[in-house]
Amino acid sequence: MKKLFVILALILGIVGCGSKVKESKNKIVKEGSISVKEVQKAGEDENIVVMDTRSYDEYNGWDLKGNGINGHIPGAVNYPTSAIKDADLEIALERKGISVGDEIIIYGEESETMKNILIEKGYTVSIFDGGVEEWAEESLSFEKLKRYETIVPVSWVKDLLEGEKVNHYDGRPVKVFNVGWSENGEPHKKGHIPESYWMHTGWIEEGPVWNRVSDMKIKAEMERQGITTDTLVLIYGDPMAAARFGVIAKYAGVEDVRMINGGLKAWKDAGYPVETEMKNPEPVKEFGASVPQNPxxxxxxxxxxxxxxxxxxxxxxxxxxxxxxxxxxxxxxxxxxxxxxxxxxxxxxxxxxxxxxxxxxxxxxxxxxxxxxxxxxxxxxxxxxxxxxxxxxxxxxxxxxxxxxxxxxxxxxxxxxxxxxxxxxxxxxxxxxxxxxxxxxxxxxxx
CATH class of the missing domain: 3.40.250.10 (Rhodanese-like domain)
Known part of the structure; x- marks a missing residue:
């Protein structure tokens, strides 16, 4: 058992958890706002952490405000202010490699709120008021999730379904699937994203090994669900089940499959309406290619x-x-x-x-x-x-x-x-x- 704890401690130490408190080389955190140069300098000290309090989606690269900014300040960790309610603060910060001995520079949504909460817990905090906007004005680079468009925000989904013009969409047909294990779709009946359909994973995998069904059956299921190779397939529900369907759809040959980040919870948290009516997609006669296209x-x-x-x-x-x-x-x-x-x-x-x-x-x-x-x-x-x-x-x-x-x-x-x-x-x-x-x-x- 002792060896187990040693192994896990080594892993967590490398990924940032349980970090040792060291003396900072540069004291950056102070009363009032700080400058771009001070944020840049913070990257030289392992005990100074830059924290992005914007949404997960903006951190990934989505320009949700229409200001032309994609991504986050290099080296910044992401802890949305809106996510404080989701878990114990100390545990969340430890996962992100932050300890009480670190100095924290925050930027983004509700920075003052985050600062006050962190200070109350004993952390040393300052605010970079300029945030990503000032960083961009200085023509400094951003980092982002390389293919962030495959992990989509619920706001983007809502706009797309309502016919609004959205980025990273080329006009192809759209199908939204709520995925899980239930042949009669009980989870779907309790509430789902409007215009989405139920997908039972038992239609695409089978026992006793629970591998994917045959290629012929996969093709038939795609057609039954109204999916062609050209369909934009958006998935949510149980994230594991959704991804299981998503991988098989990509394997079959669907060109564009994306996961809705946060799923139904994020949809509800945003105050968007849900439906309970079960609807079946209109089948298509032909998937559009032999299966698999991506073996x-x-x-x-x-x-x-x-x-x-x-x-x-x-x-x-x-x-x-x-x-x-x-x-x-x-x-x-x-x-x-x-x-x-x-x-x-x-x-x-x-x-x-x-x-x-x-x-x-x-x-x-x-x-x-x-x-x-x-x-x-x-x-x-x-x-x-x-x-x-x-x-x-x-x-x-x-x-x-x-x-x-x-x-x-x-x-x-x-x-x-x-x-x-x-x-x-x-x-x-x-x-x-x-x-x-x-x-x-x-x-x-x-x-």
Whole structure:
């Protein structure tokens, strides 16, 4: 048990949590506002943190105010003032690598509110009043999520559905899907985004392994749902289930699939109306292409074995720590316990039904991508390699795939069969490990 805590402490230390308090080189934080030059200087000191209190979407790169600004000040962490209500403040800040000994410079929405709350908790805080607008006036560069347009704000969705002109839309037909596990759509009947349809994941995957259905069935399901290769497909609901459908749609050949950041919770928080009426999409006669158009997005067991042998490939386990160690299988329908030999642990969440390590504190928005990047760095996950994510049967792995593609990773896949297939297949079921690794994420696959 002691070794477990040492391993986790090392990971968290690298990604920013549990950081040691050091003496600041430059005292920047002060009464009153600070200048652009002082914000630039802050980047030289590891104990001075720049915090962006705007929305997750603006931080990612969306220009929601129409001021031509895409992204955030380089090096800034993201903690929207509106997100304070979603979780314990100290826990949220620790996840972002901020401790009481740090000095914090904040900019963005309701900065004064955030400052007062932080000061009350014992943090040292100052405000950069100029924010992104002054930063832009100085012709300084911004950072952003590389493919931020694939993770869309609810305000953008609302404008699009109401016929307003929106950025990053080329006029193609639109279908919105609320995705989860329920053949009769009970979650959908309780309230959904207007004009959205219910998608039961049981229509695109099947037991006993819970891999995707056949290519022929995928094509037929796309057509039944009124989807062609040219359709803009917007997904929300259970984020894991939505991503599972999204990856399969991309695999089939749908050109444009996007996730609604924050889903129904964000929609309701914005005060937008919901519907309860169930509607079925009008089917189309032809999907528009043979399936799959993008076969590389999903790999099966033979490809997973080859990836483990490759010098530039990694199989990434998106499972809880207890699942990874083999303490539990995580599912009542999966008996074997352990991890695929040679795979790397990519973190996940508390159990098979949660993915806290990849979502922000409200559990519906994508975690700020800069935090995911730091987490992967600490886990020795090389984004230049071919990464195939796996979990028990594909849901958690699909959600991480969706975030990885938004981060601009090109060589990424989902290993569809996951732990269930691997652990129950004659050729591979003995190729597994249990217990704490001697060195995390440096185990080898032995053929």
């Amino acid at each position: 590389e997005l999903i790999i099966d067991l033979p490809e997973a074995v080859e990836l483990l042998k490759a010098e530039d490939g990694d199989l990434i386990s998106i499972r809880s720590w207890r699942e990874y160690l083999g303490k539990i299988s995580g599912y009542d329908y999966i008996k074997p316990r352990g991890r695929i030999m040679g795979s790397k642990w990519g973190m996940a969440g508390s159990d098979p039904w949660h993915l806290e390590d990849y979502r922000d504190m409200d559990q519906f928005h994508m975690r700020p991508y800069t935090e995911i990047q730091k987490m992967w760095e600490g886990l020795k996950i090389d984004p230049e390699n071919h990464l195939a994510f796996y979990c028990g049967t594909g849901w958690r792995a699909s959600e991480v795939w969706f975030y990885a593609q938004a981060m601009g990773l090109e060589r990424i896949s989902v290993y569809d069969g996951g732990w269930k297939e691997w652990s129950e297949t004659k050729e591979t079921k003995k190729k597994f490990l249990k217990g704490e690794p001697k060195v995390l994420n440096e185990e080898s696959f032995i053929d």
